[in-house]
């Protein structure tokens with residue numbers, strides 16, 4: 367991968383941001399890799415020499431590592447910090463380094479945005495359930511709870527004072543939905559099967575499995591109802607209601623009887639947020655991305 371320095375950062379900063387300590391240990395896949403798209407992983411590997419990244423883009427990942435380091439240095443006797451566990455299934459060794467394990471289960475640190483805390487992230491649910499699976503199979507430890515300690519880099523005090531649904535502090539412990547043992551086992555088996563299939567397809571130069579909507583961070587199209595005072599006046603900025611289908615939006619309007627108020631439906635077009643060069647570096651090599659253009 368070619369690293370650029372478009373913002374003329376000084377050498378010590380470039381060196382600090384260049385450091386990459388990521389390892390998956392002696393395993394076929396780490397949990398982080400396994401829960402993510404096999405298409406992205408394989409395209410990254412194939413086109414590694416053609417990829418470009420600006421050094422400034424590594425800032426948040428390095429900040430995340432720093433936050434991990436701070437918490438790691440202050441753990442107690444009753445917890446296990448940064449232990450890498452290994453489990454073999456269907457011929458593959460799967461590993462995961464869990465930030466913290468206490469008597470209740472795994473805890474993962476995230477240096478993230480307020481948006482990620484407010485909106486449910488299925489990736490977090492997948493990751494923490496995969497860690498519970500690892501603990502159960504590697505150490506016979508049954509989890510009672512799954513947690514994320516979220517450090518929000520864009521938290522705003524004023525917003526927290528004025529908005530009830532906004533996180534009240536820049537750091538928060540979030541409980542993550544825990545699946546049954548069977549669901550965890552099934553999920554892991556499916557993910558391993560998918561990644562193994564993708565490897566074989568790549569080797570045979572066949573089509574790679576497509577990224578799912580969850581992997582593409584898809585925001586579906588929605589339909590917002592907006593009021594107008596007259597047929598020709600501008601619609602209100604704020605939507606009265608937002609629906610998932612046009613039928614529901616039309617039904618809502620047809621059932622309203624507010625005299626003298628006009629309504630219109632604004633279509634908010636959906637988006638595959640990750641399918642963009644800024645988020646997915648392999649986009650230019652991806653047939654699925656091209657097909658969507």
Ligand code: SF4
Pocket residue numbers: 403405406409577581582638640641642646648649652653654655
């Ligand atoms: S561009 Fe989109 S579809 Fe293609 S690999 Fe990236 S996330 Fe997946």
